[in-house]
Amino acid sequence: MTAIQVRGLRKSYHDVPAVDGVDLDIRAGEVFALLGPNGAGKTTTVEILEGHRSRDAGDVSVLGSDPGTANRAWRGRIGIVLQTANDAAELTVRESVRHYAGYYADPAPVDDVIEQVGLTAKAGARVKSLSGGQRRRLDVALGIIGRPELVFLDEPTTGFDPEARRQFWELIRNLARTGTTILLTTHYLDEAEALANRVAVIAGGRIVAEGTPATLGGRSTAKATVSWMTADGPRSTLTDTPTALIAELSRDGELAELTVTRPSLEDAYLELIGEPA
Amino acid sequence: MTTMTTAALPTTAGIGLARGAVELRQFFRQKDQVIFTFTLPAFLLVLLGSIFDDVYPGGVSVGQVFAASMIGAGIVSTSFVNLGTGVALDREDGTLKRLRGTPMPPTAYFVGKIVLVAVASLAEVVLLLAVGMALYDLSLPTEAARWFTFAWVFVLSVISCALLGIAISGIARSAQSAGAVTQLPFIALLFMSGVYIPIAGLPDWMLQVGSLFPIKWAAQGFRSVFLPDSMMAQEAAGSWELGTTALMLGAWCVIGLVLCLATFRWTNRRS
Numbered sequence: 001m002t003a004i005q006v007r008g009l010r011k012s013y014h015d016v017p018a019v020d021g022v023d024l025d026i027r028a029g030e031v032f033a034l035l036g037p038n039g040a041g042k043t044t045t046v047e048i049l050e051g052h053r054s055r056d057a058g059d060v061s062v063l064g065s066d067p068g069t070a071n072r073a074w075r076g077r078i079g080i081v082l083q084t085a086n087d088a089a090e091l092t093v094r095e096s097v098r099h100y101a102g103y104y105a106d107p108a109p110v111d112d113v114i115e116q117v118g119l120t121a122k123a124g125a126r127v128k129s130l131s132g133g134q135r136r137r138l139d140v141a142l143g144i145i146g147r148p149e150l151v152f153l154d155e156p157t158t159g160f161d162p163e164a165r166r167q168f169w170e171l172i173r174n175l176a177r178t179g180t181t182i183l184l185t186t187h188y189l190d191e192a193e194a195l196a197n198r199v200a201v202i203a204g205g206r207i208v209a210e211g212t213p214a215t216l217g218g219r220s221t222a223k224a225t226v227s228w229m230t231a232d233g234p235r236s237t238l239t240d241t242p243t244a245l246i247a248e249l250s251r252d253g254e255l256a257e258l259t260v261t262r263p264s265l266e267d268a269y270l271e272l273i274g275e276p277a
Numbered sequence: 278m279t280t281m282t283t284a285a286l287p288t289t290a291g292i293g294l295a296r297g298a299v300e301l302r303q304f305f306r307q308k309d310q311v312i313f314t315f316t317l318p319a320f321l322l323v324l325l326g327s328i329f330d331d332v333y334p335g336g337v338s339v340g341q342v343f344a345a346s347m348i349g350a351g352i353v354s355t356s357f358v359n360l361g362t363g364v365a366l367d368r369e370d371g372t373l374k375r376l377r378g379t380p381m382p383p384t385a386y387f388v389g390k391i392v393l394v395a396v397a398s399l400a401e402v403v404l405l406l407a408v409g410m411a412l413y414d415l416s417l418p419t420e421a422a423r424w425f426t427f428a429w430v431f432v433l434s435v436i437s438c439a440l441l442g443i444a445i446s447g448i449a450r451s452a453q454s455a456g457a458v459t460q461l462p463f464i465a466l467l468f469m470s471g472v473y474i475p476i477a478g479l480p481d482w483m484l485q486v487g488s489l490f491p492i493k494w495a496a497q498g499f500r501s502v503f504l505p506d507s508m509m510a511q512e513a514a515g516s517w518e519l520g521t522t523a524l525m526l527g528a529w530c531v532i533g534l535v536l537c538l539a540t541f542r543w544t545n546r547r548s
Contacts, residue, residue, distance in 0.1 A: 080378035085371025
């Protein structure tokens with residue numbers, strides 16, 4: 001089943017194209033990451049899919065409806081986790097979640113959701129007293145209280161410290177385990193690698209590559225670099241057949257400091273968006 | 278999965294009232310804002326009443342007139358000024374963007390704001406009445422007809438000024454500038470509407486401009502409720518002009534609604 005289908009999506013601001021012919025297919029139950037540098041068209045694309053922004057051209061179907069004309073029932077089936085929000089500062093965590101639960105036909109139990117995002121100890125605290133990471137967890141709670149089939153996460157861990165980031169990833173993995181479709185935008189490659197089943201890279205308003213994090217940009221079939229140390233200093237060779245090369249080299253005994261590397265996701269990504277690696 | 282899509286969404290009225298409860302809770306928890314919003318009109322009333330101490334023919338003191346007029350100004354403050362800045366803040370801090378992504382019907386947001394403004398305005402009226410009665414011999418009317426006038430002037434003033442507040446919030450580019458954007462017309466019209474300066478002391482052109490806007494009619498409406506009919510002679514028209522008041526405030530409700538619908542935005546403009 002397809003959760004999101006996009007064909008030929010276009011959007012310009014003052015005649016400057018921000019999204020310039022994007023096609024996307026995201027299956028139900030998938031965690032899909034949209035990667036790209038700032039200004040590549042990520043947020044515009046996602047905001048069109050969320051129904052927040054109009055489009056100039058293209059066919060868009062999200063959970064079977066056009067987000068541009070979707071109704072309340074459709075909004076009840078999606079969950080949006082905002083990138084930057086500082087609202088409801090004076091309410092407590094539980095009050096906010098309970099209030100948002102009141103918008104949906106069949107919300108999840110309030111205390112269960114608070115526990116799911118790890119804020120049980122803070123349930124009675126005012127929102128303004130939360131740390132940045134806790135605040136984003138509350139954003140997730142508000143995004144999933146309506147039991148959405150599809151969740152949008154727009155650069156969710158920007159500004160997190162490494163530990164808060166790992167905890168947040170675990171939260172998203174647990175959400176994915178319940179079968180929720182997740183569309184994630186990020187400019188962190190490790191985040192895409194850690195969470196996503198599939199990745200698309202957007203640059204200059206177009207999708208320039210799409211695949212699993214392991215195969216993106218042909219990195220799994222690219223030439224490997226074999227490096228080792230000789231008495232004359234370090235040596236390295238680019239090869240399509242690293243196994244055969246090592247078998248050949250190791251006939252005379254153990255090779256010092258032997259490594260075999262293929263392009264990292266970062267190498268593949270930087271090449272795709274046209275930056276020198 | 279099928280039950281999820283067929284279960285009925287909560288009603289707009291129910292969500293609107295829940296929004297009202299959340300708005301009130303947030304408003305009254307900001308203690309500094311509450312104290313300053315509520316006491317400013319009362320403070321100005323005490324200042325004005327201390328500066329001018331004349332007595333009109335018939336024994337009505339200037340303080341009494343100020344107290345009645347200030348009730349109109351107080352309502353404009355708790356509706357127009359409060360929403361002009363409050364909605365701009367909701368736009369800036371992400372409240373509106375988040376709400377836009379939920380199945381909340383937009384009407385429920387406005388119902389919540391009107392609940393907030395109605396409660397805050399009523400509290401403001403009670404405070405100003407208390408000050409007026411304690412310091413300036415203002416007395417509560419006994420005739421039912423005057424209370425009826427009070428009720429419709431209150432409702433029309435709150436609705437028209439709340440809608441205009443929501444409309445003007447869209448002119449402000451940020452929450453920070455919204456305070457200044459709402460204060461300018463508010464303060465200017467307080468002078469031009471005979472709230473700070475008795476009508477007799479205003480140049481004609483100023484009164485004519487003031488008469489185009491709702492504050493003048495709200496203040497005059499409350500004077501008709503709380504002052505004896507002998508004070509009609511002090512009004513520009515020599516009467517309370519209740520029919521014109523209803524017409525002007527009603528017209529501003531319609532204009533406010535049109536402006537709201539034409540200018541309302543869920544997010545700030547792209548920079």
